[in-house]
Amino acid sequence: MKIHQRQDKGVQIYEVEGEINFHNSPDLRDRLHEAIARREQKILIQLRKVSYIDSSGLATFVEALQKTKKYQGHLVLTELMPAVKSVFEIAKLDGIFSLAGSLESGLNLLRSPG
């Protein structure tokens, strides 16, 4: 798994590549927690290159979502591949997270007022 990080007009963007599983999800957790520790208001995670995610990956995102909400931050996940989206659906998390089909719509979600 690789994590590429960049900023775009106040949005912290993480692009994850590869599989997110039990063995590497702690690395993802650490990277997200760096942003959470800085109380980043707008975090976008691109998942277009993630082919697989297991429950530990979902747990990482659930934890990140809870922590960002605590300081009124916003977290958006974009471009989920069908296999990844189905895992979110099984856990009934597709309605809990802000999911966007494209990077642009994800950025719009974060930049729209409210």
Next chain:
Amino acid sequence: MNEKKQFDLLCESGAISRFRTALKELLIRSELDEKKLHEVTLAVDEALANVARHGYKGEAGRIQVEVADCEDRIEILIRDFGKFFDPTSIPSPELPPSKPGGLGIYFMKTVMDGVVYRRGKKNANELILVKRKQA
């Protein structure tokens, strides 16, 4: 039965990753559709993560996996020699989850047609996962 294969691996990330690749190749040969192939891979991964987390607690213990490609189903037996752990006894989590964790066993039960735990020889933990080829 079309094919039966046994894998012996250590409970560590490199070995599990290589096993996952071999499992996918076997499942492709079994003519499971893509959705079911993904579901079986997910369930096996969750089972192995449980062995790592609860059975061996991070130690690189031995795991044996037997994959049987039968006419109408795929049967996978996962055997470990770690601490006693029956994942089927864990209650299903609240959904959507309000806290991280606890989803692995729910995934296994949801995507597979059968999940059975038994105590094997030499006190091994044995988890049997069954997936029917047709809905």
